[in-house]
Structure formats: C-alpha cells, structure tokens
Amino acid sequence: MSxxxxxxxxxxxxxxxxxxxxxxxxxxxxxxxxxxLPEEVPFFKKNYPKNIVQKTEPHRHTALALKNKEGPCIFLAPNRRCTIYQNRPHYCRQFPFHIYAGERVQMELDLSCRGVWGNSGEDALVVxxxxxxxHLEELRExxxxxxxxYRxxxxxxxxxxxxxxxxxxxxxxxxxIPLMMNLQYLAKILDLSSDDEEMELPxxxxxxxxxxKxxxxxxxxxxxxxxxxEDIYSAPVYCDPRNRWNVFMAEDDEIEWAVMGDDGVLTPAGKIDPQKVPLLAPEGDGIQVFLDYLNTLNNRDSSMGYAYYLVDDYGYEDYVANAYYGMMATAALDVLWRASLIAHINEWKLDASGMREGIIAYDMDRLDAPTIGAFL
Incomplete structure (x- = not known):
C-alpha cells in the first residue's frame, strides 16, 4: 500500500x-x-537532569541514561513498566515502527518485537x-x-x-526466492558476487x-x-519466550552467552562452541516463514540502501548487482545460522515457531546495518 x-x-x-x-x-x-529530540531536551533537563547523557555517535545528541551504563533504560521499573510512560521520548513511542527515507519514505517493522507476530492488537497499517x-512536515523536509x-x-x-x-x-x-532454501544455491550466489564481472542470478x-562441511x-x-x-551494549540481544534478555558475543573461538538482568548486570549462561552448532534447515511451515522473511528483506528500502552503502564504501568498483545479491545471500545464511543457534540452545527445530524465533533474534541487527538513507 502507498x-x-x-x-x-x-x-x-x-x-x-x-x-x-x-x-x-x-x-x-x-x-x-x-x-x-531537541524539543524534548528541556523537559528532561528540568525534571530528570541526572538521567540523560550526551552522545557523540553516530551523531551528537542527547539520550536517556542506561542502568549500569550498558543495561536497560534508567526509567524501566523492576516490573518492566516505564516510569515516565506519559512523557516517554518520541523514539520510544515509535518503536517497533521505523520510518526510512531513501528515494521515497517507507515504513519498516522491527520483527525482533514479539508484539508484531500475533493476531491481536492494533492494525499496524493504521498505526x-x-x-x-x-510527521508530514519533517518528512517533506x-x-x-x-x-x-541517492541521486x-x-x-x-x-x-x-x-x-x-x-x-x-x-x-x-x-x-x-524459492531456491534460497538450497544452501548450494546460496553458496553459488556468494561465489558469483565476488567475481569481477557483473553477475546474474543463476x-x-x-x-x-x-x-x-x-x-x-x-x-x-x-x-x-x-x-x-565492541561492547555489551552493541552485542546482539534476543528476548526469548520467557522474556529473558539473552546476550551473545563472539570472542576468540567461542560465543559468550549471558542473560542480562533488569538492573543491567550480566549473568553468564554458558560458552558455546560455534562448530558444534548444527546448521538446521527450515521444515514444515518453517519453510514459508523463512521465504516470507526473505521477501520482506527484498522489499525493504533499507536493504537496498545497505547494498548501496557497500558499493560506495568499496569506491564504486563493485557492481550494484553483485553487492545486492551477495548481501541478500549473506542475510539468508546469517538468519539460518542465528535460528540454528537459538534452536541449538533450546533443543528446538526450525518449524514455524523455531524459524520465527530465529528472525526475532536477528531482525533488529539487520535494521541496524549502515545505509546511505536514513531512519527518522
């Protein structure tokens, strides 16, 4: 819909x-x-001056402080309720919706949010x-x-x-997309995308x-x-069905797995040898969940924007087709392995539920990828 x-x-x-x-x-x-936002800063400086911090990355801005500097928001109560809900920043009000500006404006949905996977609640299209x-004035600007x-x-x-x-x-x-279930096909795309010649999908x-192997x-x-x-704050977080905040960080030849508490303190949950994580294939209804997700990525302007970013970063020496197809094949492999990791620690398979959990563990990272456009 437009x-x-x-x-x-x-x-x-x-x-x-x-x-x-x-x-x-x-x-x-x-x-x-x-x-x-700048127009929200005076309220927080007046009422909560000790609960805001100044950030320099990715640009200079004011942000809400975090518990233990790397944990949840300082305003999150022990019962996981927001203590400033009526005055929460625009950023909080907008989640899990993302407005992306590229060649057009496109609304994207953060699929790491469990609230978008059910059949109840508000109509996302209306929201x-x-x-x-x-925000018409800002978008027109x-x-x-x-x-x-982009031009x-x-x-x-x-x-x-x-x-x-x-x-x-x-x-x-x-x-x-139906061929993306085949790992042989994904590997072929990745090989072709690294060639000096402009590729066509096989x-x-x-x-x-x-x-x-x-x-x-x-x-x-x-x-x-x-x-x-680089640090815990930038590490992938997966909120599981029990609402535990699982944090994964690859270090040396192991994956450090920890669970973050509401106070921002990490409790080690174990070490995972990635070579012992079997790569699973989606099965049953999980196949369609996986293919639908690839279709979503293919339709996202931020995905194309990431491929454009790669071409720009490489000095325009790579073909756009190679960058885009290679990036999409990498994303397909990445989400399959992330889903396999989650299934491995929970003894699941990649049926519809298991595949969905893999996407929940992955999509926020996908949306965080650099792009030549901008999320507003």
Missing part, C-alpha cells in the same frame, strides 16, 4: 495484514538507548499511516535530502558503469557442488561474524 500525499511518496506495504500489541513484560525496546500523517544522496549515488554508479535499477534487482531476486544449482563452515563464519561486538 499513501497518496502531495509531494511525498510513502510505502506502507510491509505493514499490510499485520497487527501490533505491546507485551510489556518483554521490554526489548527498553534495551535500545532512546534518543531525546503506521497515522505516524506518517503526524528530510526526503529531498535523502533523495539527493549522487546513482550518478556515481553510472559513471563507473556499475549501476542496475533496484526494481530489476528486486524482481530478479524475488523470482529466485538459474539453478548446476555447476560446482559444495560439500556439506564447506556449507556449514561458510554459514558458521557468517553467523559468528555478526555476533562480534
């Missing part, structure tokens, strides 16, 4: 057919350090449309800026001879056959790399 608003192209298709409710006992959103309507960045990117690519339209890339990838898995090692390396973090 909103018809003068001078504003808005895509809400990711919200169609979804409902949203807040499971207060989850508290996942309270682990994201909320930015305080998203209202958010857009409430920022969209031309992001569009200018510069396209011009640079065309000058380098590496451009291909996002519409064509998405169309071609969508046609091949028609099938014909050609070199990779051993099961090669595929498992490739998936493990991809998955472990996504668990490397």
């Amino acid at each position: 909103l018809s608003i003068p001078n504003l192209d808005v895509d809400l298709s990711e919200l169609e057919g979804k409902k949203f409710t807040c499971y207060e006992e989850c508290g996942l959103c309270c682990l994201c350090q909320a930015e305080v 998203g449309a209202n958010m857009v309507s409430d 920022y969209l031309p800026q992001s569009q200018a960045v 510069d990117f396209v011009n640079n690519c065309k000058e380098a001879g590496t451009y291909k339209s996002p519409e064509l890339l998405r169309k071609k990838f969508k046609e091949k 028609e099938g898995v014909e050609g070199r056959e990779y051993s099961k 090669e595929l498992e090692i490739s998936a493990m390396e991809t998955g472990v790399e996504s668990l490397i973090a």
Whole structure:
C-alpha cells in the first residue's frame, strides 16, 4: 500500500495484514538507548537532569541514561513498566515502527518485537499511516535530502558503469526466492558476487557442488561474524519466550552467552562452541516463514540502501548487482545460522515457531546495518 500525499511518496506495504500489541513484560525496546529530540531536551533537563547523557555517535545528541551504563533504560521499573510512560521520548513511542527515507519514505517493522507476530492488537497499517500523517512536515523536509544522496549515488554508479535499477534487482531476486532454501544455491550466489564481472542470478544449482562441511563452515563464519561486538551494549540481544534478555558475543573461538538482568548486570549462561552448532534447515511451515522473511528483506528500502552503502564504501568498483545479491545471500545464511543457534540452545527445530524465533533474534541487527538513507 502507498499513501497518496502531495509531494511525498510513502510505502506502507510491509505493514499490510499485520497487527501490533505491546507485551510489556518483554521490554526489548527498553534495551535500545532512546534518543531525546531537541524539543524534548528541556523537559528532561528540568525534571530528570541526572538521567540523560550526551552522545557523540553516530551523531551528537542527547539520550536517556542506561542502568549500569550498558543495561536497560534508567526509567524501566523492576516490573518492566516505564516510569515516565506519559512523557516517554518520541523514539520510544515509535518503536517497533521505523520510518526510512531513501528515494521515497517507507515504513519498516522491527520483527525482533514479539508484539508484531500475533493476531491481536492494533492494525499496524493504521498505526503506521497515522505516524506518517503526524510527521508530514519533517518528512517533506528530510526526503529531498535523502533523495539527493541517492541521486549522487546513482550518478556515481553510472559513471563507473556499475549501476542496475533496484526494481530489476528486486524482481530478479524475488523470482529466485524459492531456491534460497538450497544452501548450494546460496553458496553459488556468494561465489558469483565476488567475481569481477557483473553477475546474474543463476538459474539453478548446476555447476560446482559444495560439500556439506564447506556449507556449514561458510554459514558458521557468517553467523559468528555478526555476533562480534565492541561492547555489551552493541552485542546482539534476543528476548526469548520467557522474556529473558539473552546476550551473545563472539570472542576468540567461542560465543559468550549471558542473560542480562533488569538492573543491567550480566549473568553468564554458558560458552558455546560455534562448530558444534548444527546448521538446521527450515521444515514444515518453517519453510514459508523463512521465504516470507526473505521477501520482506527484498522489499525493504533499507536493504537496498545497505547494498548501496557497500558499493560506495568499496569506491564504486563493485557492481550494484553483485553487492545486492551477495548481501541478500549473506542475510539468508546469517538468519539460518542465528535460528540454528537459538534452536541449538533450546533443543528446538526450525518449524514455524523455531524459524520465527530465529528472525526475532536477528531482525533488529539487520535494521541496524549502515545505509546511505536514513531512519527518522
């Protein structure tokens, strides 16, 4: 669905057919350090001066303080209720909806939030449309800026001879999504994406056959790399069905697994040898859950923006097609391995429930990837 608003192209298709409710006992959103907008700063300086901090990354801004400096929000009560709920910042009010500005405005939904996986609550499409309507002035201001960045990117690519339209890339990838269940096919994409020539998605898995061990090692390396973090605050967090905040950090040849308490203190839960995590395949209804997620990633403008970021970062030497297809194949491997890790520690399989848990453990990290656009 697109909103018809003068001078504003808005895509809400990711919200169609979804409902949203807040499971207060989850508290996942309270682990994201909320930015305080300039117009909100005076209230917090007056009423809670000791509970805000100044940040310099990714830009200079004011944010709510965290318990133990790396834990949940300072305003989170022991019963996981917000003590300033009526005055919470805009950032908190918007979660799990993300407004992305690129060549257009697109609303994306954080699938790490358990509240978006049920069949009850508010209509996500209505909530998203209202958010857009409430911020038309800001969106009309920022969209031309992001569009200018995209135009510069396209011009640079065309000058380098590496451009291909996002519409064509998405169309071609969508046609091949059913093949993404096959690890041989994903490995073939990754090999082709690293070539110097512009790639086309292969028609099938014909050609070199990779051993099961090669595929498992490739998936493990991809998955472990996504668990490397500079500190606990930037490490992946998975809120499980028991509402425990599980933190995973790859260090040396092990994965450190800990559970964060409401006070921000970490309790070690064990060490995991990634080589002993079997790479599982989705089964039953889990297959469709996995394929639907790849379709969601393919439709997200932030996914395309990440591929564009990679091309820009590499100095426009790589073809956009190679960057995009390689990034999507990597994401497919990554979510499969993350789902396998979660299934491994819980003795699950990747049926619909197990695959969903893997996406819950992964999607927030996917949305945190760098991009040439901007989340507003």
